[in-house]
Amino acid sequence: MSTKEHIKDYVKHSLDVLKKLGIKDGTMAIAGLNPHCGEHGILGTEEQTEVIPAVQELQAEGYPVAEPIEAGSVFHQALQGRYNSVLSLYRKQIYLSVNLSVYITIQRFPDHPG
Numbered sequence: 001m002s003t004k005e006h007i008k009d010y011v012k013h014s015l016d017v018l019k020k021l022g023i024k025d026g027t028m029a030i031a032g033l034n035p036h037c038g039e040h041g042i043l044g045t046e047e048q049t050e051v052i053p054a055v056q057e058l059q060a061e062g063y064p065v066a067e068p069i070e071a072g073s074v075f076h077q078a079l080q081g082r083y084n085s086v087l088s089l090y091r092k093q094i095y096l097s098v099n100l101s102v103y104i105t106i107q108r109f110p111d112h113p114g
Helices: 004-020 035-039 046-060 071-079 091-097 100-106
Strands: 028-030 085-087
Touching: 004 028, 004 046, 004 085, 028 071, 071 085
Parallel strands: 028 085
Antiparallel strands: none
């Protein structure tokens, strides 16, 4: 399960890695965990109980992160330049939501474990 503290740790670590890669500007998007980001609790409550509180705390600390965005569109928005990165809360979001061009972009980092 993606807890608030896990999400905060992942965001902070990911933003640190992005800085080391020279990507200092922009906002990180977080892919929603549930379909349609839970539809305000109808399709799951994790966005309301874990993800959004984590994002709000990160934003209050000055981290450039957006509230959860539906996984089916967040990668497209990132490709269009709206976000500099996307934090996926589970691996299959990437495989289910990403088109071939994003997959090729991800493959630029060949040392990523399978």
